[in-house]
């Protein structure tokens with residue numbers, strides 16, 4: 086089973102916290118970019134046979150014109166028709182009836198909406214531009230054409246917020262009854278507008294303990310609303326876990342296409358050039374063959390992002406050895422309460438997932 090990820094690096098405006106590969110929309114560049122993406126897809130033609138999930142991410146895929154999007158969809162139509170899950174990330178402000186019709190016509194069955202927050206002050210801090218009506222309208226239009234599998238992205242830990250503001254965000258987003266929610270803690274990444282504002286003392290980051298309380302609050306709140314917490318930041322109604330994203334955490338193969346995209350195929354991990362000019366000259370920036378040792382580390386590191394953790398039996402089947410023999414650190418982490426054995430699985434206890442970095446770093 087393989088996934089196909091395609092990156093569209095254009096955005097309508099730049100969010101203050103963003104460090105993804107992206108740039109402001111430039112209509113003169115869309116067509117050239119999509120042509121280049123199609124050339125890259127042609128280059129990987131032989132690897133595209135077993136595609137079972139397609140994910141178009143960004144950037145903001147719906148920041149480009151419908152014509153440019155359709156040019157891409159025509160090229161990947163065979164995979165869209167045969168895959169189990171076709172997802173696309175959308176900016177709710179740019180969701181139109183015509184876009185929803187186009188998505189439905191090309192068999193998209195899952196949409197991820199960048200909601201992030203509906204608190205007006207937080208929206209300003211993040212430099213986003215929507216309001217509640219925009220989000221409701223986008224959800225309505227998607228459902229109207231028959232796209233019901235909808236994820237909403239939320240961000241918590243935004244400066245100057247508290248548990249009441251977080252609860253308002255959760256109340257609003259769950260009132261829309263999405264099938265899936267991704268809740269990310271705000272990270273102040275280097276070289277972003279937000280990090281500059283923090284350095285200059287213009288914005289004060291939220292206290293770490295409050296962020297941890299917020300995470301516990303979200304887990305509790307969403308459980309009561311019928312969402313299963315299945316990955317550090319991801320929650321789904323029964324049967325709606327993201328098939329594509331699980332490929333990453335289960336260390337399965339995927340092709341990454343487009344500027345800044347990464348892939349993992351035939352034991353090779355690669356990353357494309359982030360800059361458009363470099364990507365137009367040459368796709369690959371970096372690639373390395375993953376050794377057996379590195380693969381085992383990745384299996385643990387990625388699998389321990391899942392709430393159910395890694396299967397001991399699966400590990401033994403893949404690597405003909407016990408994870409306890411390969412990683413004596415597992416016992417130390419169990420003794421510190423940061424890992425536990427539950428049935429056939431090794432996992433991070435749910436109330437310690439917020440400290441996952443401590444555990445994952447042991448397997449880097």
Ligand code: SF4
Nearest residue numbers: 096099100103143144
């Ligand atoms: S829409 Fe997404 S990719 Fe674009 S600037 Fe905002 S966070 Fe970054």
